Amino acid sequence: MKRRVVVTGAGVVSPLGNDVETLWDNINLGKSGIKLLKSEEYEDISTKIAGYIDNFPGEKYLESKEIKKYDLFTQYGYAAAIQALEQSKIDLETVDKDRAGVYIGSGTGGLQTLLNNHETMLEKGPKRVSPFLIPTMINNMASGLVAIKTGFRGPSFAPVSACATSNHAIGEAYLNIAHGYADTILAGGTEATITPLFFAGFSKMRAMSTRNDSPEAASRPFDSGRDGFVMSEGAGVLFLEEYEHAKKRGATILGEIIGYGSTTDAYHITAPDYQGAAKAMKLAIERGEIEPENVDYINAHGTSTPAGDISETKAIKEVFGEHAYGLKVSSTKSMTGHMFGAAGAVEAIITLKSMADNIFPPTMNLDNPDPECDLDYAANKAVEGSINIALSNGFGFGGHNAVIAFKKD
Template identity: 50%
Template sequence: MERVVITGMGVVSPIGNNIQTFWNNLINGKSGISTIDTFDVSNHKAKIAGIVQDFDAVEILETKEVRRLDRFSQFALAAAEQAWTDSKLDLDSIDAEKLGVYVGSGIGGIETLIENIDLLRQKGPRRVSPTLVPTMISNAAAAQISIKWNAMGPSMSPVSACAIGNTAIGEAFRLIRSGEADVMFAGGTEAAITDLSIASFGNATALSIRNDEPTKASRPFDENRDGFVMSEGAGILILESLSHALHRDAKIYAEVIGYGASSDAHHMVATHPEGKGAYLAMKSALKSANISPEEIDVISAHATSTKVGDISETMAIKQLFGKRAYQIPVTANKSMIGHMLGAAGGVEAIALAMSLNEDVIPPTINLENPDPLCDLDYVPFVARKMKIRNGLSNSFGFGGHNSAIVLKKY
C-alpha cells in the first residue's frame, strides 16, 4: 500500500486567510468571534459568530465568476488555490485521471438559496436565477475545484454534517493508499452564517448567547459554556502518495496514517451520552494507523462548547486511553475559531499538521472554570511546546456521524 502525505495546505478562517496568519493567531490564543454585522441581529437570541474578515474573492477569481459562485464555493477555491500553490505541484506533470477532489459542505449554498426564495416571493418565478441549483448544491465546491484544476480522478462531496472534513481526508487517504489516486484535494468548506441559520440554531438553544463578550463565548469544557458559536471558512489539504511526493522532492508537512468512522445510531442532533460512536471512530483510526493508544501524543478534540458533546467526548477519550487519557494534551481549536461546521475538520487537520511540524500545541482558551466531568489536560490558555510524533483529530456531526484521523510527524 502507498503511504500518504500532506504536501499543501490552504485556509480561510475567522482568524486568518492564509496558513501563517491562521497558525500565529491560533497558538497565541486569539479569538475570531465577533458581533454579526452582515445582517440585522436585533431580534435574534444569538448575535455573534466567527465571520471571515478581509476576504475578497476577486483576488483569485474573475468578477463574472464570483457572481456565479456562492460564498462557500469562493472559500473553497481560495483555500484550494493556497494549497495548490503551497504544494508546488505542476499540472503538466500530473496524470489528470489520478488527481481527485474530496471536498464537502454541510449546508452548501444556503445564502444563494435564501436570496432566490426572496426573489421568488417578491418578484415571481421569472426572477429566480437559472443557475440557482448548480450554485447552491453541496457538491458545487468540489466540482468547481475539479473543473479549475482539470482533476479527472475520483470526485466526491461527502455529507456527514460536521464530520465532513475528516470524512473527506480519510476517504481521500484510502484512495491514495490503494493506488487509485496520486494526488487529492481534501477538506471542507462552509458559509452558513445567515439570518435563517442563526434563527434556527438559536431557537434550538444550540448557540451561545454570550453576546456581550463574543471572544469569551466559545468555551469548550468550561462549566459556564452555553452553546457553540457558529463560524465559517474553508480548510483544504493536498494529499499525495509518498512515492509521488518524493519523486518531485516535495515539502511534506505530515503523514496521514489512519482513519476511522462510525455512527452513534442514537439521535439526529444529540451525541451518544456515553460517547460510544466517538470511541469507535478513534479506536478504528488507531487500528487503521497500526499504532497503540500509548503512541498518541496529542488529541485535537471536536469540542464544540456544548455540555453533552464535551462530556461525551471526554468519556470516549477515557474509555479508549484508560489512565493514560490524563497524560495526553487535548486541545480545542473551536475555542478560538468557533464551529465551522463542514469546514471544521479540514481546518483542524491543518492545525494538527502544523503542530506536528513545529512541536507546538495550540491552547484551549476561555477555560476559566472547568466542568468537573471534563477533567483531562485541555492545554488551558497558553500554547505548549513539546515533542509530538502522532496526533489524533476528532470530528463529529448531526445524525451521529463520527470521523477521526491520525497524523504522524514525517
C-alpha cells in the same frame, strides 16, 4: 499492500486569517475570531455573535464575473484549494490528471444563494429566479469548480455529514490513494452559513452561545460556564499525495496520514453517544498500527456544548485509559468558532502545524473546568512539547464520527 499517504499542501480561509501561517500565528497567540454581528436582521435572535469573514480577497482567486456567479462557500473552497496546490508545488502541466481527484465537502452548500432566490421568487415571481440557482447552491459545486479549474479528472465528490464532513473527505481521500485508485487528491471542506435563518434554527434548538456581551469569550469548550457553540465560516483544504509520488518529485512533506476511523452512533439526531466517537478513535489508532500510548495530542471536536464536551471526554477516557491523563487535548474552536463542514479540515491543518512546530495549541476561555471534563486541555496558553502522533476528531449531527490519525514525517 497499502500505500502510504502524505500531505504536501494546505490552504485556509478563516475568521483568524485567510492563509495557513496567519491562522497558525493567531492560534498560538490565543486570539479569537468571534465578533458581534452588526446587522439588524439578528435583532430578534438570541445569538448575535459569529466567526464571520469580512476581508476575504475573492479577486485574488477569481475574476469579478465569477465572484458574482459563485456562492461564498464555493469561493472559500476554491481559494483554500489553490493555496494547497501552490504550497505543494505540484506541476499541473505534468501531473497525471486522470489520477488526481477532488473531495471537498460542505454541510449546507450555497445557503445564501438559496435564500436570496427564494426571496426573489416571493417578491417578483418564479421568472426572476436565477438560472444559476441550482448549479450555484448544490453542495458539490466547490469540488466541481476546483476540478474544472485544475483539470483533475480522477475521483471527485462532496461528502455531507454535518460537522464531520471534511474529516470524512480527508479520510475517504486517504483510503482512495492508499488503495491505489488515485495518486493525488485535494480534500477538505467549506462553509458559508452565517444567515439569520440558520441562526434562528440553531437558536430555537438552544445550541448556540448567547454570550453576546463578550464575543471573544463565548466559545469555551470544557468550561463549566459554556452555554453552546459559536457559528463560524471558512474553508480548509489539504493536498494528499501518495508517498513515493511526493518523494519522486522532491515535495516537502507536512505530515503523514496513518489512520482513519469512521463510525455512526445510530443513537439520536443531535445528542452524542460517546461510544461511537470512541470506536472511531480506536479504528484510527488500529489502522495506523500504533498503540494508544503512542498518541501525544488530540485536536478535539470540542464544540463548547454542555453534552458534547462531556461525551468526547468520556470517549477519550474509554480509548486511552490512564494515558488519557498523559496526553494533551485542546479545542481550537475556542478561537475559530465552529466552522461546520470546514471544521475538520481546518483543525487537521492546525494539527499538522502543531506537530511540525511541537506546540500544543490552547483551549481558550477555560477558566473553570467542568468536573466531568478533567483532562489536560492546554488551558488558555499554547504549550511546547514533542508531538509525533496526533488525532483530529470530527463528530456531526446524525451521529456521524470521523477521526484522522497523523504522524510527523
